[in-house]
Amino acid sequence: MRNRALLALVTVAAAIFVFGVVGLVVSGRQEPVMVATPVASPTLPRTLELRPDGSPDETAAAYFDAWTKGDYEAMRDLVDEPPADFADQHRQFEDAALSNSMRITPGTVKRDGDETAEVPFTQERDEPDKGPWRFDSVLRLAVRDATWKVLWTPAVLFPEIEAGGRLVRTTPTTGPLRPVTREGEEFPQDSDADAYLDGLAGQVAAPTNGVEVGWELRVENPASPSKVVLAYTPKQQPAGVRTTIEWSVQAAAARALDGVPQRAAIVAVRPTTGEILAVADRLGGRGAFERKYAPGSTFKTVTAAALLGGGLAPDTTVECPAVYQIPFHRPIHNYHDEDHGAVTLRHAFALSCNTTFARLTVERLNADRLVEQARAFGFGVQGESGGGEGSGQGGGYTCGSLKRPENPDALAEDSFGQGTVEATPLCMALVAAAVKSGEWRPARPLADDASQGELPQSVPLPSNVAEGLRDLMSAVTVDGTAAEAHLPEGVAGKTGTAEDWQGGQDHAWFIGYQGDLAFAVFVEHGGTGRSAAVPIAARFLKAL
Numbered sequence: 383m384r385n386r387a388l389l390a391l392v393t394v395a396a397a398i399f400v401f402g403v404v405g406l407v408v409s410g411r412q413e414p415v416m417v418a419t420p421v422a423s424p425t426l427p428r429t430l431e432l433r434p435d436g437s438p439d440e441t442a443a444a445y446f447d448a449w450t451k452g453d454y455e456a457m458r459d460l461v462d463e464p465p466a467d468f469a470d471q472h473r474q475f476e477d478a479a480l481s482n483s484m485r486i487t488p489g490t491v492k493r494d495g496d497e498t499a500e501v502p503f504t505q506e507r508d509e510p511d512k513g514p515w516r517f518d519s520v521l522r523l524a525v526r527d528a529t530w531k532v533l534w535t536p537a538v539l540f541p542e543i544e545a546g547g548r549l550v551r552t553t554p555t556t557g558p559l560r561p562v563t564r565e566g567e568e569f570p571q572d573s574d575a576d577a578y579l580d581g582l583a584g585q586v587a588a589p590t591n592g593v594e595v596g597w598e599l600r601v602e603n604p605a606s607p608s609k610v611v612l613a614y615t616p617k618q619q620p621a622g623v624r625t626t627i628e629w630s631v632q633a634a635a636a637r638a639l640d641g642v643p644q645r646a647a648i649v650a651v652r653p654t655t656g657e658i659l660a661v662a663d664r665l666g667g668r669g670a671f672e673r674k675y676a677p678g679s680t681f682k683t684v685t686a687a688a689l690l691g692g693g694l695a696p697d698t699t700v701e702c703p704a705v706y707q708i709p710f711h712r713p714i715h716n717y718h719d720e721d722h723g724a725v726t727l728r729h730a731f732a733l734s735c736n737t738t739f740a741r742l743t744v745e746r747l748n749a750d751r752l753v754e755q756a757r758a759f760g761f762g763v764q765g766e767s768g769g770g771e772g773s774g775q776g777g778g779y780t781c782g783s784l785k786r787p788e789n790p791d792a793l794a795e796d797s798f799g800q801g802t803v804e805a806t807p808l809c810m811a812l813v814a815a816a817v818k819s820g821e822w823r824p825a826r827p828l829a830d831d832a833s834q835g836e837l838p839q840s841v842p843l844p845s846n847v848a849e850g851l852r853d854l855m856s857a858v859t860v861d862g863t864a865a866e867a868h869l870p871e872g873v874a875g876k877t878g879t880a881e882d883w884q885g886g887q888d889h890a891w892f893i894g895y896q897g898d899l900a901f902a903v904f905v906e907h908g909g910t911g912r913s914a915a916v917p918i919a920a921r922f923l924k925a926l
Contacts, residue, residue: 434530438499438523439491441530445521446486446503452476462524462531471548475539478549478599481507481515488521497525511597512614517541540601542611547603554598554613559622563629564830566622570633574662578671582623582829624830626657631899634925635662638918645669645906648922649807653815653900656823656840661808665906671779674804675904678880678911679734680891681799683813683851686731686739687843688747688755690850696728696857706737711791714740717879717910731854732862734877736798743797749787752796756784758841759813759822761805779825781809800881807904814875814893815900816841817855820848855894864892867916870923872896877911890914896923 441460448456454469461468489502501521509515519541522533536543543549561579563569569579599612635648639662647670650660663670690696704721706714716722716736722729730738743752756762760781782805787793795801805813808825816822821840843851855874858864863877875894882889890908892915894901901919908914 434525434528436530438530441523442488442501442521445532446488450484450486460532461534462526464534471536475549478551479507480510483508499523515612542601544603547601550600550602552598552600554596561625562622563627564624565629566624567629570636573632573636574664577668578661578828625828626830628659630926631660634922635660637925638922639664644908647807647904648901649811650899650901651811651815651825652898653819653895654898656826658825658828670807674780674806675889676880677799677803677805677810678878678891679798680810680876680878680893681803682731682739683876684756684759685743685797686854687847687851688751689742690847691844692746694727696850696853698727699724700727700730700738702730702735702738706741708744708790708794714794728854728857732857734863739797740794744790744794749793753784753786759816760809763824779808780806799878807902810893811900811902814895817851818895818900863912864916867920869920873923877916879910892916892919
């Protein structure tokens with residue numbers, strides 16, 4: 383009974399409450415109403431917050447995957463406010479790094495708040511020649527517009543790159559490269575070639591010839607010094623500016639001049655190419671390439687070429703009197719007025735008969751023919767040899783000169799290398815080289831890389847002329863003025879003794895060839911070619 387009474391009481395109370403509330407609404411009463419909160423009523427739920435799309439883990443994974451694929455557009459979509467040159471900065475970095483491959487290893491995501499996180503990661507790149515390059519970076523992320531985004535800076539590429547900075551690849555420079563021999567070796571001590579090498583230092587890029595070249599990766603930031611972050615130095619460094627000079631030939635030439643009291647020079651060239659194999663110069667400066675002297679009887683090689691081209695042969699009988707009287711002009715004398723009578727042209731050349739060549743030139747040649755023949759052997763030619771100032775390759779050379787003889791006296795004197803004829807030691811080495819190869823070639827530049835490619839224009843000798851000159855020059859060393867000088871077998875050449883018009887002692891010459899090497903030995907005021915130049919040539923050739 384008590385329960386029923388209680389239930390009826392509650393029902394009546396509820397009805398009275400509802401009726402009262404409805405009555406207030408309906409009646410429109412405006413009086414303030416006090417509403418008490420029931421003590422036992424439950425707490426109301428808070429408003430639900432918006433959750434960001436995805437997670438920092440997912441965004442970082444997607445970013446790294448796109449990076450390893452080089453998909454910069456996909457990376458850009460994951461970045462909050464990417465710079466306009468976002469892709470270009472990545473491409474520039476890759477162009478500098480030149481990585482063969484790249485791998486990213488992410489670490490554990492670290493949250494430092496509900497809307498920020500960072501992911502440490504390691505880049506491993508395979509660099510050419512160097513191998514693995516590993517470094518650690520951090521990818522920072524934050525919630526932007528309810529989405530996890532990458533907060534990108536250049537430090538993501540490499541931690542030391544600042545805003546406006548970049549990675550660059552350079553080839554280190556250590557100053558001018560020194561000249562070296564064809565083999566890449568240092569020049570022999572006291573090689574007497576310094577004047578020719580000084581102008582070559584650093585003049586041309588170092589030819590690698592298969593040798594690796596070192597490099598550096600540098601970080602360049604605004605207002606900060608450039609910093610090397612990775613470098614590669616090969617075990618075998620480019621030796622320097624390679625020249626055409628061969629170590630053994632240069633050493634032999636320099637040592638052959640040791641003990642010679644006069645100023646002297648030796649020049650050696652390769653007949654088949656015109657390459658300079660050695661230049662030992664004690665004339666001062668670049669005298670062997672630039673200073674001209676009367677060539678004396680070595681010029682008879684040029685005169686003989688004109689005579690052979692005009693129909694004479696090595697076996698042609700000629701006269702070699704002590705004195706030849708030019709009709710209505712001056713007399714020409716042999717050395718010490720030697721009289722050899724009737725001999726072959728070969729023998730007259732071997733004995734160096736002035737009278738023979740003066741007479742044959744006056745009777746069979748003329749001024750224009752002799753000048754033309756001299757030009758075919760390079761006289762009047764200006765060339766580039768490298769190693770000094772004054773030309774595009776670092777230095778030039780002068781071969782020789784010959785003024786057109788205006789009368790028989792001048793023509794006769796020019797025929798045996800006096801008069802107006804002048805030549806440098808290099809010029810006469812090229813004359814000997816032309817006899818050996820059958821073609822006159824200009825000297826090629828000393829810098830070996832500059833001498834690559836097509837050979838310079840050459841001037842071929844008629845076959846009978848080349849063969850005849852070889853016959854004549856062989857006779858000089860067999861039974862002529864260079865016989866019994868202990869020259870190695872197979873050497874052919876021509877001696878020369880040139881009068882010094884200034885009154886000093888005669889200049890001594892010897893030019894020749896052996897195998898694929900031609901040479902000129904010159905001794906200033908040395909006396910005769912037989913006594914001064916030939917012994918030096920013998921020492922030089924025996925040392926090869």
